[in-house]
Structures are given as structure tokens and as C-alpha cells.
Amino acid sequence: MKNIFFIGINGIGMSGLAKIMLELGYNVSGSDLKKNYMSTEMEKMGIKIYDSHNEKNIIGMDTVVVSTAITEDNPEYKKALKGNLLVLKRGELLAKLLNDKLGIAIAGTHGKTTTSSMLATVMLEKDPTIVVGGIVSDIKSNAKYGQGKYFVAEADESDNSFLYMKPEYSVVTNIEEDHMEKHGSLENIKKSFDKFISQTRTEVIACLDCKNVEEIINKVNDNKKIKTYSLKNKDADIYAENIEIKGNKTYFNVFILKKFVGRFILSIPGKHNIYNSLPVIYLAIKMGIVLDTIVEKIENFSGAKRRYDILLDNESYKIIDDYAHHPTEIKATLEGAKSIEREKITVIFQPHRFSRVKFLLDKFKGVFENADQLILLPVYGAGEKDDFGISLKKLAEKIDHKNFKIILGEEELEKELLKGDYKKVEIFMGAGSISSIAHRFAKKIEGK
Template sequence: MSEGVKTIFFSGINGIGMSGLAKIMVTKGYNVYGSDIAEKPVSKQLRDMGVGMFIGQEAKNLEGKNIDLFIYSSAIKENNPEYKYAVNNNIKKIKRGELLALLMNDSKGIAVAGTHGKTTTSSMLGITMLEKDPCIVVGGIIPEIGSNSKVGNSEYFIAEADESDNSFLYLTPSYSIVTNVEADHLENHGSYENIKKSFEEFIDKTSDIVVLNKDCHEIKKLNLKNKNIIWYSINDESADIYAANIEYKNRESHYEVVKNGESLGKFRLSIPGEHNISNSLGVIYLAHEFLCDMDKVKEYLYNFRGANRRYQILYDKSIKIIDDYAHHPTEITATINAAKKIETGKITVVFQPHRYSRTNFFLNEFAESLKLADEVYLLPIYSAEEENIYNISSEKLAELIGGNTRVYSEEEISDRVLNDNSSENVYLFMGAGSISRIANTIKNKLPL
């Protein structure tokens, strides 16, 4: 951090990335203030830690506080009154990703990137390396630490690296894991070619070891200059580390891990899906490289229930309610297929499309992935403050899915779930907007 910085203001502090960094900075002894447009559960956590919180974003939030550094999220635009105040008063301002880089780049940084799976993978890595006392900043709440961040007292710094706005290019990690590369956030990148170039740059900036998913064909097509590449796979035994003898039993995944021809033994996961076996392999490789106790690593992975909103079971009695962050067709496909392997009841997906741009770009792919469910309830598109310049709607998606699929209001979905008297039916709530609030509201109305 720059010398002389004592007081920091976070504009958009309730965001999962911003709140994690705010917690780190207040724990490090900085005076921290922040604002957001609405109250969220994390707001109370931040207040309890000593953060000066403001609900609503106004210039007066910064007045008289001697702010040395203004941190802003990608949601904050140049016409934001707090941003304008910082400009007009010559307050140094940096993006969230730049602050993360300032913290990580002076450490033995381990960054986890990828279009899908980076929150789960970085969370897995964080808990398996707890014995090393790392600093952790991820994009979800990790139940084992009760937070999305942790201040550590070692040289290790584990972070989720965000490609959505290219902020991961501020990072120069010592180690990195890349789970996959796919088209997404095209509203920011412009084209898939640009996304691939960004990942190439990120990988080539990793100084020591970069661990890549050999099962992702798009990664193998990248033009990479980095020679320190380790490959992991659940399908290819020529990889440096791979999973063998995969079995699914008693709602668990069982598999052997082989690294450089040597068996590291049997591993078990309680969270479902081949994609999570895959996510674990890069974690296991680095944990072994860092000389972590492998018996503890196995225990941590088995007890890992996922970061919040990653196949998070909210209710499991007569019916089951699951909350999941999946908001891209590939993620939806993986999550539904994982559910089919372990759930016995009818699977109804309650999906809220996120952003008009993403829904428009992947309309056909969304339809195909959602067809895997037994039934689909759609909510209107969550705009995330985008304008609908595409003339896209959930009704168009419903038409492509076919059958009895249609768009429901929150109240209609609540009534259908609450009045379901069938046994073992599974309601899988998916999306990145307000869908989690809807799922939790319904859960709170069900009998204990």
C-alpha cells in the first residue's frame, strides 16, 4: 500500500469482492468507510467490524473524513456522486482489482481464474491450506471461515481472479489455476477472441507454476508463452495430475488422485458433480507442492460443503430447496447433471436470467441446458441496470424451451413451491440476480 494512506472509502462496498477487501483493510488497521445503494446482510458484518457504513450514495458520505484512497467497483460509473466528489477533491482512486493486486503482488500470490468454477476452486484451496495461515479473498462466503476473506500471517495470498472486467490482469501471481475458458461477459470484452487474449496474458504473467484444465479444449488452443504449465484432468491419464476410478455412491464422489505417476490415495467429495472433482485437482496439486498434510487435505475436501450459493441446500424435508449461482449455460448444464446423479425426486429449475446482454448472446444455449430439467419455472430477466437494447425477454426463452415452460411472478413461484405436497421434489433456484433472496424467502415460510 502507498505510504500515508490511513483512511479508505469503498463505493459499492456490499459487493462480494468489495466487502472481502474492506474486511481485510479494516482488520489491517485502516480507517474504513463505505456505501452502497441498499442494505444487505454483509452490511451488518461490516458495521460490526468497525466500518463506517452509508446506505445510499451521496457526495456528503465522503465529506470531512480525510479520505486518502477511494476504491470503486465496476458498478460505479463516472456520474456517480461519490466518484465525482473523489475526482473534484483530488482523492486518489483505484478500482477494486487494483487494490487486490496491491495486496497480492507483494506476497506469494495464488490466483484462481476461469469462466466457471473459480469461486468453488479458490474456496477449496483456501480451506485446504488453512494450516499455512494464508490471506484469502474469494467471491463467496466460505462456511469454514464464515467470511469471503481472511487476513493471514504467512507469505501465501489466495485470491479469486475476476476476468469479467479484465481486473485479473492487474495481478502478477506466483501460482495460478485456470479452470476453463469460455465466452461470457461479452458486453465488456466485445468478442470471444478478446477474452482468450486476456487469459493468455494472465497465464503468461504467472511466474512459477500455472495449473490448467486439460479437459477444456479452449485452454489447449491458447497461444501460451509460459513454460511452467501443469495439466490436470478427469479424462486424460497423460496429465500431470488426474482423477482415476471415479465412483458415485451415497451422494458422494469417490476417486483416486495420481500425480506424476504416484498415487496420492483416495479422495471423497460431498459436493456433487464431475466438475467439482475437476476443480479439486488443481487444489490438490498445489497443496501437495506446498507440503500440506495430505490427510488433512483429504479431510478438508470431504467436509467442504461449497461456498454459499454453490449447490447450497437451504431446505431438505418433504421437498428440497437448493440455491445455486449458475447463470451461464455451461454452469446450468453441470449443475443439473450433478443433481441428476444424486437426487431422487423430480428436479424443477427456477431460473432468473441475468442481464439482457447475456440472455441475448446465449439464448439458444440457455434453452438447451434448461431442457435437462424435469420442469422449468422462469422469472423475468434481472437487468443488473442494463437497458434492454436487444428486445429480449424470458418469454422468448420459454418459447425455445417448449413444453409447459412459462414466465412466473415471484408470488406465483412461491405459491407453487409452498403448496407442493409431493415427497422428494427438488427445487433448484439458479441465477446471479435476486433469485437467492426469493429462494430464502420461500424457505423461511416452510415448516421447520
Template sequence: MPFFNTYDPKLLDNVKHVHLIGCGGSGMYPLIQILHTRGLTLSGSDVEETKITESERAMGMTVTLGHNAENVKGADLVVYSAAIHDDNPELAAARAHGIPAVERSVLLGYVSRMYPMTVGVSGTHGKTTTSGMITTMLELAGRDPAAVIGGKLPLIQGYGKAGSGQTAVIESCEYHETFLHLTPYIGVILNIDNDHLEYYHTMGKLKLAFQKFALLSRTVVFNMDDHNTVDVVNSIDRPVLSFGIEEEARFRAVNIQEYRPGFYEFDVNELDDHFAHLRLGVPGYHNIYNALAMCCCVRPLGLTPADAERAAESFKGTGRRFEVKGETPSGAVVVDDYAHHPAELAATLATAHKMGYDRIIAVHQPFTYSRTKALMDDFAKVLNTADVCVLLPIMGSREVDDGSVHTEDLAAKIPGSVVVDGLESAAAWVRENARKGDLVVCMSCGDLYKAADLMVR
């Protein structure tokens, strides 16, 4: 079976039929939309029916439930999601019949080259929000961008779209170096933190991956206040645009103030000149940095400061990013957030504390054994800032439980914390114990959102 570890300009030549294994995922769907507009015949398979598979059927795509070797018959190219294992029968059939097969992130690199101006948004934290802001800016400016985003953006009613314009906004994840398949017109680096070290092992190797990403970009937008990012950018020979609050960046936020609890407005200076006045439609001090990254993209994309101002106020967030789900029967407000790293939990809880609620109840589902074990003390320090902490079992995802770390180990470092045995128990505890005046913040990149849905009326 051919493997494509480097860019092959002929990979898509003469490809008329693409089969996608795991087609029901949110990461696959924007790619499917883009390929559909290019006139390709598409088929796919997944294990269950979802709103995404329903939408794919509606566009004329053949979707099969369950994986079967027969499904790849007639395909010129097979694409599989990262969740698909080597022993998948469809992947095995592709090998047996010599059909080229590539992982989703590889195809994303090829698709990104279909657009002259691609914005690749990378960083340990803030990728989805910043991608959503930049997409909003382009959409409201009438540029009809393509987009591949990690969260659902209400403005485009999905996780992405196939735009007819010249631009594409792509959330560019460092996990297993998948962002190195991209060659962005603008490469954004929001920050670099100690995550995915089960793969990289050291911060030096993680920073090296970001250095490679920067070198693949034509222009680099970077956070001047983040020391790891500055280390990376200081070693490259690309045009750069910096943003920040503390340091003397090219785009700097000044005169920062809250216009209502947790929501900020501020002036943006480009060097010493006024660039724009932004009022954010999403809460959280950390979102000032995300908006500044958006401002850096304005001139390279041929937009105006007014486009950034309109986008900042119009952008109300993406799914699972401080998303208000509703109220419990007793009147407590429930929020769902994708935070799964201590720095992200800290930003989310800091935002929550600014909003004037009587109590903050943090509900956390640890994600992956390696991250929980490596960052145990950091998780405990952050979760101790909540008034009440409810902990679920660790969700291993792609990792195997070796028995070396448990939720109870984390709970022992958080006095008064509550350990529950699953999603339903977490929802039941909140419904029984949360009261009016409480803000319940559910934080995980796993399936904790299901418990959040059960908590509300």
C-alpha cells in the same frame, strides 16, 4: 482525477485513510478486513444496512448510509465497487479534490501483492468452489491464509478473511479483464467458455485475456481436458501443472466411483504414481476437476497430499453453490445455485438428476439480456432436461433492455415451461405445485435466492 490503469508501486504510499463506496458488498468486505489489519483508517458508504455493514461498524469503521460528497472528506484514497456510476456524488467529489480513486478490482491487485504466495483462481466455471477448496486446505493445514471468495465459506464464516500467513487465495474473474490486475504466484485456469462476449465479442479476444493472465502468473495450473485452456497454455512460457480426467495430465483422476448418489471418490495419480485418494464432501462430477486443481497447488504451497485429502472431505460447499435451503410445506427439497451459464446449468442439473429424486423442477432467472440472447438455444437445450421448468423475467443488471429479447422467447423453446412475473410468483408456484420427492433447483446469479428463501417453511 488520476486514473491508474497500470500498477503504480507508490499508490498506497502515505495513504492513511481509505474511503470505500459500496462498502456493503461481499467483494469489498474481505479487502476491508485486510486493510483494517494493516492499521489504516477506513470509512465507507452504501445504500442500505446489511450484516456486512454491521460487521464493519463493529471493527470501528465509519459507515454512512447514502452517498454524499461530504463522505470523502479527509480520505487519501477512494475505492469504488463496479456498481458505482461515474455520476456518483462521492466519486465526483474525489475528482474535484484530486483524491486518487480506483475500482475495487484494481485495489485487489495491490492487496494481493502484500502476500508472497497468491493463488489466483480463474475460469468461466468453478472459481468460487475451487477457491473455497484451496482456502479450506490451507486453513486446515494451519497456514491462516487471506482469502477473497465469491461465495460465503462456512469454515471462515464469510466471503474472505485477512490471514496472518504468507498465502492468499483470490477468486480471479475475467469480467472486463479485471483479473489482469493480479500477479499470482499460482494462476489457476479451470476452463474457458463463451461468456462475457458482450465485452470480448470473440472467443479469440477472451482467450487472449486468459493468456495475459497466465503470463502474469509465476506457475500456471490448467485443465488439460478443456481445449480452449490448452490453446492458451500452449502459447506461454511459464512453468505449468496440468490436471484432467480424459487426457494424460500430470494430476489425473482415476478409479472414479460414487460412494453415494451424486457424491464421488477417486484416486489421484501424479504422472504414474499414486498421489492421494479423495472423497468429495460436495456433490457433482464437475467438482472432480475443481479438486484436481486444488491438488496441483499442494507442492508449490509446501503442503502434503494428506492436506488435500482432508480438505476434499471437509469442504461442504460455499453459499449459493448447490446450497440446500430447506423444504417446502409439502416436503419438496429446495436448492439454490449460482449457475447462470448453460454449461453451469448443465452441471447443476446433471448433479440433481444423480440424486434420486422423483422430479427435478428447474427455476431459472435469466441474467443479462446479451447472455440470454446469445446463448438462447443452449439455455433451452439444458433446461429441457428438467422435468418442469419455471422461468422468471430477465434480470438486466448492468445492461439496458433494448426490447430485443424476453423470457417468453426462451419459454417458447421449452415445452410445458411456466413463466412467472417475479420472485414472489415463482415462490408461490413452487409452494403450490412442488411435492414430496421433488428437488427444486433455483439457478441464477441474480436475486433468485430471495425466492428460494420464500419457498421453504
């Protein structure tokens, strides 16, 4: 397996693995239809990237790795399946690498990227291997091959690829309905997490405040394997209290096994980020990192790219790029924003996938209540066809926001956002092309 090809290489998960395999001495190449900042970085590293899918691209390859977004009618995928090649799903390759080290896998419907990025940042002195779904500021990348024994990675439940993993330690942040087009029901999702927990070798650090997580861990036979964390239940193994918000910082006390550990400071907003920090603090202590280092690293952690990512902050505009697209993520992000922002908040939301909007439609009600103004953009299909009977008007009715607009084009959006002369907080929110729109708008404002 010396010549390895990635179909859909520019995705955040695929690009991370491509970089790791390059560092391990493999000849790496791949293909994708759209270039982005990840492809620019990989090409600088010497990875050949084709801008079209053609079966000729995989000539001479030993192994082909396939993104979850790639279907079997892809010409490279079809050729690989017919040929005498090793074909791996992205999750299979990630699991092979993680299972060979002391793996720490971060799973859950929400919070995976922030939690894994924070843990990777705190553990850098241990020189871990890192593969996460966002850009970690301290390494300026989503991946790093380390000489140390630890491997920190996100565990993706969207296609059940996390079930290839057998980590030493795992974190379960929460469990909710998502990716229903693949899972079919919440019960199926819970069964998958139950199996993931059973495959964790040493310890599972699980959020007690999520009912679906609590239901699963209560059924685990080996209670010593489970460590819980909470903001509500003082009987949890890891607990936070005395939460204060001062300016843009959040202060809180942490207790482990009912013993006071210390007072911690977060520079990223929102109660959900306190939740994200608790398993990080526990694991970092477990891995022998000095408490002062943990406190310092957590305070200096600025978040993963596209998680409340401030692109511009001047006298007229504060422009923020955020990945939130599931109703629960949106609500948590806006609660955090409301706690620190002093100006009016405008959310520009691009719904992600017609199937997600359909399956979660009822859950969108009220999630934008902390936004002063809401702008809805057309659904980003992510390869899906618009055959789910979803319209923006139907979504807007379900959201039920008192001050919203539907805007169909980027030029019209810019005109709307340029109105008024007061300081504005504008949060571009979603998992599709909305990030590129946010970056273009920020550059225009900066240019003026």
C-alpha cells in the same frame, strides 16, 4: 492511505477487501444502495456504511475504491476523480495486496469461487490471506487476513482486472464466452487470459479438457511453467479416474505425474467439482500440506455459499440456492443434481443481465434437460436497461423445455411451488435477487 472508502461496498468482492483493509489498520467506510448479510457483518466489525451515494460521504477520505458496477456518473466517484484522491478499481487494490505476498490466483469463466474456497479451506493451517467470491464455511466469511506468506484469491476476468495481478501460482479452470458486452469477442477474452498466464511467475495449473485453455497453453514458450489437469487425458500432469457416485458422495483416484496419490471423496455433487478439486490437491501437496489433511478437508468441504447451498431439507421440500447463471454452469449444476437427487427437480431460474441473455441466447438450448420442471422469472437487469430485444418468451423458445412456466411475481411463484404433496427438490438459480427469494420461501416453509 489511512481513510479508505468503498463505493459499492456490499458486493461480495468489495466487502472482502473492506474487511482485509480494516484488519490492516485502516479506517474503512463505504456506501451501497442495498443492505445484505455482508453489510450486517461489516457494520458489526465497525465499518460505517451509507445507504445512499452522496459526495459528502467521501469527505476526509484519502483513497476511494470503486466497484465494477459503479459508473462515472456516480456522485462519489465524480467527486473522487475531481479531488486529490487516490482512486482504485477493486481489482487494482486486490492485486496490490496479492502481489505483495505469495499469490495464488484462481481464474476462469466458471468454478473460480468453488476452487478458491476449497483451496482456502485446505490451506487454513498455513494461515493464508483469503479473498474469494463466496462464504467459506470454515472461516464463515469471504475474506480473512492471515499472518502466513500465502494469498488465495479469485482473479476476475469480467473487466480484465485480473491483469493487475502477478501471482506466483495461478489456476485457469476454463475459458468461455461471457461478459461479451465488455469483451466484444471470445478472441479478446483469450488474449486476456494469455496475458494473465504470461504474468504468472512460477506455475499455471490449467484444465486440459477445455479447448480454449488448451489452445492458449500450447502457445506458451516456457512449457515447464504449465501443469495440466484432466478427467479425459491420462497424459495430463494431474489426472482423475475410477469415479464412483455413492449416495451423496463422489469417489475418485488422483494421479500426479502418473503416480497414484490417493482416493479422494467429495461431498458436493457434480463432475465439475472433481475438476475444481484437482488443482487444489496439486497445490496443497506443493505447499507441504500432509495428504491425510488434504483428503479430510476435501471430503468435509461443503461448498461455498450459493453453490448448491441447501437452505432447507425436510420431509416435503429440499430447497437449494445456486449461483449458476451462465448456460455451462447451469448444465453442470443440474448434471450434478441429477446424479444425487432421487425426487423430481424443479428449477426456478432468474436470467441475469439482458446483455448476457442476448449474447448467449443460442447456448441456452437444452441446458435444463435434467430439470423435471422449469419456472422462468423476469430477467434481473443488474443496472442494465431492457434495450437488447430480449423477452422471456424468446428465451423459453430457445431453451425448449417440455415442462416450463413463466411466472412474473413472487406471490404467484409461491402458490405454484406449494402445489402437490410429494417430496420436491427446488433449485433457485441465478446471480440476481433470486437468492433472497429462495431464503424467504425456505423460511416460510420452515415456519409451517
